[in-house]
Amino acid sequence: MGTQALTGEGVEELWEQIEGHVAWARECGEFNKRRARQLEHEVFALALQRMGERMRREARSNPDLAGILQSVAQRETDPLSAVRQVLTRVFSVEDGEV
Missing domain, CATH: 1.10.287 (Helix Hairpins)
Structure with missing residues (x-):
């Protein structure tokens, strides 16, 4: 056809x-x-x-999160560990849930 x-x-x-x-x-x-x-x-x-937007807002306003990102940029913290820390702080996720 x-x-x-x-x-x-x-x-x-x-x-x-x-x-x-x-x-x-x-x-x-x-x-x-x-x-x-x-x-x-x-x-x-x-x-x-929406979760990404919230994390970006938090990173701009929360010195702890900004520090985590800076630590990754300086290769002091690996990205997966940083993800765990960010999720715990922003969404109150337990480490075992990540």
């Missing part, structure tokens, strides 16, 4: 194929599974974005 944008040839057939695929996906449950995965991804992406 081919389509031609200039003439519109094949577009109707393509649309029918798309509608058929969507109908199949809905009938077998695949549509809802994909949508659930998309929504989960969206929730986690937004949560990570």
